[in-house]
Amino acid sequence: MPLRAEIVSVGTELLLGQIVDTNAAYLSRALSEIGITLHRRSTVGDNMERLLAALNEAMASADVVLTIGGLGPTMDDITRDGLAAALKDPLQLDENIADRLSDFFRQRNVPLVKSNLRQAMAPVYGRIIDNPNGTAPGLLFENLGRIGIALPGPPNEFIPMVDNHVIPYLSAKTGGVGAIRSLVLRVAGVGESLVEEMVKDLMLDSNPTVAPYAKVGEVHLRITARADTPEQAAELILDRATLVRARLGTSIYGENDTPIEGAVVELLRQRRETVSTAESCTGGLVAQRITDISGSSEVFPGGVVVYSNTAKTDLAGVPAETIARVGAVSQEVAGSLANGVRERFNSTYGIGITGIAGPTGGSPEKPVGLVYLAVSGADGCEVEKANYIGSRSIIRQRASQTALNMLRLRMLLTV
């Protein structure tokens, strides 16, 4: 049976922005992986009237309503009573839980106050869900043809309860049928609109779906498929990914969580080649990204960060005369940085970057965002000119992204 679900997160601290609702994202993903469609999520504060409104709206369109938070012992904790009222599944004291709570407090020499016993209330038609990491059990309500599941807010209690109880329970309810799988293809060097142009017919299909997401300096194409079994969903994904790959070719550099520096390090390792970096405006960002990948020491002997002109000359061998003639931000200096650092580290490739990251330092001829990027190799040096917009940090990020992609494409074109 396909199930529709909604999530209601409860807590004034969420509405005040004091905490980020990572639990809701965790539960959303877990549900999607067993094929349960989520139509909406809501967040309300510790206020019974608004909680009831949200629960009633959710129950109007969903078979399962899951709540997060508001199960503590204090007066603020209203979720228990709210779900009982919304599902007309009343609460009664569960003697077993009450005994367990009493033991818990006695062992800690803490007096059990009356409000603690609120955590021993269980639904008459439903049941409790064990919480090995806290005092508040979860609650499962069942009535009116609906299921209500109340889970506590602390992630160390919440996550194991989702994994060990909620997902197996709901998965069995759906008969184990209905799986959603997804795959992200990561694209560099092509803008979002152009990517969309290339796959827009596929974006009209409802299964699998294909959707582009713009990131800094790259685009992620997410393919999502639904099927009766995980295997069928995986097959749908594979077919669609093959089609997308045929269209986008080498613009796709990797899948899922692999950043472009991961793809570059992997390529270098396969080819037993190395790269070194000479960075001005990116200030070490390319080196930092490469060395963020475990195992990068095999392919990256090192690099230089040459902010001052003297450093460009001393460490990367850029002729002082060139800088005087064409300026530090120029095609010549980018090329010279790449060639110089390649020679100094005796590496297969050299990357050179010089530009104006801003927000100050721009001029009409050389505006903020102007960056020259060079990749040098045995067969010569290629330089690109870019005009990025955005903050200093975005300009640097985009420049590092372009440089890494230039190196990647260079390797793909060099057998």
Next chain:
Amino acid sequence: MPLRAEIVSVGTELLLGQIVDTNAAYLSRALSEIGITLHRRSTVGDNMERLLAALNEAMASADVVLTIGGLGPTMDDITRDGLAAALKDPLQLDENIADRLSDFFRQRNVPLVKSNLRQAMAPVYGRIIDNPNGTAPGLLFENLGRIGIALPGPPNEFIPMVDNHVIPYLSAKTGGVGAIRSLVLRVAGVGESLVEEMVKDLMLDSNPTVAPYAKVGEVHLRITARADTPEQAAELILDRATLVRARLGTSIYGENDTPIEGAVVELLRQRRETVSTAESCTGGLVAQRITDISGSSEVFPGGVVVYSNTAKTDLAGVPAETIARVGAVSQEVAGSLANGVRERFNSTYGIGITGIAGPTGGSPEKPVGLVYLAVSGADGCEVEKANYIGSRSIIRQRASQTALNMLRLRMLLTV
């Protein structure tokens, strides 16, 4: 006039749990700081029917409805049309934005596809909200006695628009009454438990509140005050901050959004001094952090990333004999890196870092997380040994944090 607000986040990737909605938390907090009560947040997918249902529900009880996401150029991006329909404030092409978009694409030699022009649509009764970091402007709709504000999803676009446009605009609307102000004091070199010990009496007060938050390599102490006017709230904050500063002294390196590299660059500028870096395990992270600060070129001539032993010797003058005798991860090599790079760049200070970032490469004598950090200056070289725990990325982040804090304290102690 007190305003009631609701937030609607839009995006199927949110409902699938593929991303965590940090934007909603950021906006919630910003609204609460200007005294705007949030009754509910909702999240819907890229589905017009459900978006309209959520917008209509929100408008039934709120004066201001803010949406996050769904403003891109693609067919998936439905928020623009949804808000226009819900507020009956139709869209028309804004020639200025269309021209700007055309220029943007021309400069990049990228063809402008028709869907890009969706980003040039503006509400008839409302107006656009500038987005300096992206192509999609925000939109402000005004009709039916309601305000609708549509903001783009990428956080680097979203956050500046909230700070620079939305909050000042709504703050003016509320007449500035009933104010909440907060201040973050940033603490380095002291763990969360110890910070808490030092301010735990203040944590019991309800106005202002004082709350510690643990971050990577630092602790943030947030002071929040409520009062009738912003001025009164600011005064409460100032008093409490003075008290906290008296207790924590030089462990507090800055306020609010200033990262420690910002404090270090500012100190160097005031002292007209310079620093250079020689990094092994941090791979350029310290250089990257310093150069992320605008104006760092005055104080940072450059640095070297010396991953291989050869590079340590060639670029930072570490004697090959020392590496052979005590190993690359050692107190001697850290000191030698700091001294060597200081000499090479002729800078006031030199930073040297060598360690094992993991996850592989550890041994019983030199486990993953062992890092030696050195700061060299005219009056000698100081080396610290650290044992960090965490992922490769966390170990590198903590090491860069410690090195920057060592330099900061060194300057504070050197008149």
